[in-house]
Amino acid sequence: MIIRINKNKRKYAIIKAAFALFLFSSTVFWEENSLDLLLASGIVIIALTVITIINGKIYSNAIINCRVIWWIVANFIVFEIYGLIFLRAGSFNWDFVGFNGVLLVCISIMCLSIPSTEELVNIIATSCKIGIFATAIYIYANTINFSNISFGTRFGDALSGNVNTVATCFAMMYLPVIYTVAIKKKRDIFGIICCLVALVCMLMTGSKKGMLVILISFIMIMFLYKKPLKYFIFPIIIIVGIYAVFNVPELYNTVGYRIVDMLASFGIGTAVTAAQSTSIRKDLIVMGLKSFWNSPIFGGGMNYFQFINNARYYSHNNFVEILNGFGVIGLALFYGISLKSLRFFCGQRKRVYQDKESIYIFCITMIVMKLTLDMAMVSFSSLGIYYLPFLFPAMIMYKERRLKQERGKASN
Template identity: 30%
Template sequence: MKLNIFQFKNISLLDVAFCIFFAVATNADLMVNPILWWGSIALIIVTQFILNRGKLKFNSSKFKVWIFMFLITCTLSIVYSINRAISIDQLKTLIILALVMIYVESELNNLNSIEKMIMLYVIGVGMTLIYVLLTQDLNQFQLAIHGEASTGRWNGNEIGMNAAMALILILYLFPKAKNPLLKIYYIIVVTASLYLIYWMGSRKTIVFFILGVCGVILLRRPKKIIRNLLLVCCTITVSWNLLMEIPSLYQNVGWRLEALTYSITGKGKADSSTLLREKYIKVGIESFKESPLIGYGVGTFSEINKAKTNHNTYSHNNFIEIAVGMGLIGFIFYYWIYIYLIMKYLKLFIYKRTSFLVSVLFIVFVLYLVTQVGLVTYESLIQCLLILFLYKAIEFSQSSYIKGR
């Protein structure tokens, strides 16, 4: 009898361990607690060790090659880093992420196992979103946009992106859910996510969410081109009008999108946040030109930025962050996997060998790549999971295509 992975009875102890890790790793309050942080990682390792009798599947893959190449580059950058303490801290984070990804990859054996892991991620991040609603003063995030308040450990962009990611993935997961309790949980997460996106006021999050929905519409039934394009146009038009015409939406998000369009088109005045980030990009480009090959050490942009602008902060741009930290060599070692995955997906799409799961993963992967213009993501759990999920989904799709020939 075929088991349905979306029913709770098929969830193993290792699945629970992964879910707990996702909940802790996306929660800014919990992850700083060493007992919870290291405990959640240890739980995965110990549970996997017990269930698999001490064996860890460690097959070679391009995903592992990518991880190790980038880690080696980061490690070597410590030798010439302008701040070795910062670079070592960044390397520790990347090593932990790499370790977790190796354990996650060992559990991905087919497309169904990817769906299950996505479900576990959504459940885990959903716990974090609900936690934020119950414990945080959301007004502070709006004030923080204007520099009038501090949100402590929490970052509005990260909360917003977690919420937007959960929403898009639930669009895929919800129709497949058989357990009514799981469906109710998804509805709660959707409600919490929409509310948090509203309060975070992150334009990247709004754009990511709207374009993500449009992507799902386009690729769910790709043959219905005219219908899909009409739905996408309606979605974008309605969304823009709502954000610009409803006072509360405009006050929280709309005006920031308006400022973003001014920045892109050159018509009108960009907001202070956009102007500041443009300054950081300029600092990054100038610094890159001074050390184009090897950079200044992983994670050291903040040091350069402090010296040149008196702002001790990262670049808010993943391309700049990596180029400055590890130069052209590190940039190539990091981004080659993106080109590889895009080319592989397009080949599958042209030959009509993609599934809806692969297409949804590709949508969020590309959108998250675009948001790197305004986010630093190379040490992000979401980014690593997206790359891994898409890589494995394409690999399984290719394998089934070859066997079917």
């Protein structure tokens, strides 16, 4: 007996594998001693993209005419030019930046091969489930030891060298999964498990960014869930969550005390440690907003913030870093597609069927999450995974506009 696999299923399996590998490798292999594995993962993703192009019969015209790909290419060309010619301080890893750009183009090409937005969202969510599960297994096998948890313990350094990076990568995977769990009528047991795993991992990193994404996901669910019961259930969940963070020792020792310190930096309550990360970030942002005016149009060059302010660290704010390095032009180039997508989804949300409305809410949430996280991190020169909350909604907008044009031509 010969078992034949549907061609579309085979193509989708390849895309899911590529997406999941991209998510997994971005989370666990971004450290000096594992860069070879990150490179190998990228080569596999490129090979899978070539297979998708051949099997999916994606023509060069479709790739050339895709504005999302042009957005990626334009940004990374600017980064390479500024980094190679106008480097002001530190070093510039042109190969790593270019590598990220190539992988993002590959992800975009694979998105092009998926005909409908519903299928694309389902593939993204499935890939994120696989990414979360694989990362959690890797963490459990290599880094975590619950018996050693003490005050201030945060896991994740062994993966990427930065606990905030691990939390943010989990956040990128968590949001699509919690979305599909929220909208599905049938119980998605694997999705629920992955959501719980991601929640625990984000909390155990002690990252305030992780807590912020959890809050954003609850707001998204409030918009998705139509029944009035939500006004009773979700406040209880939030109250129980807040209580757990400040009363469960393992949670308080990783994230609770950091929230207390953060609030203290804004004049609310008293800090429990000498850490001043939030107040330092505030000072860096103010410093960067002042130095930006030295070259407001085209910026001062790569790492200009560190150069002009004689700062040891970058600004910890993507908006400020881009304004200093690439000016208003660079900021418009980087964030233009997200604002365009946001305007499209907000304007069209009430004009579509209910299933599409939920997808639009999901896209709006992804963009808002990315814009919010960028206020506390520099993402443009970091991992390619940080581009996905802009890239996926932009691809969905691109597909929705093409569908609308095709319907218009058919009606005429």
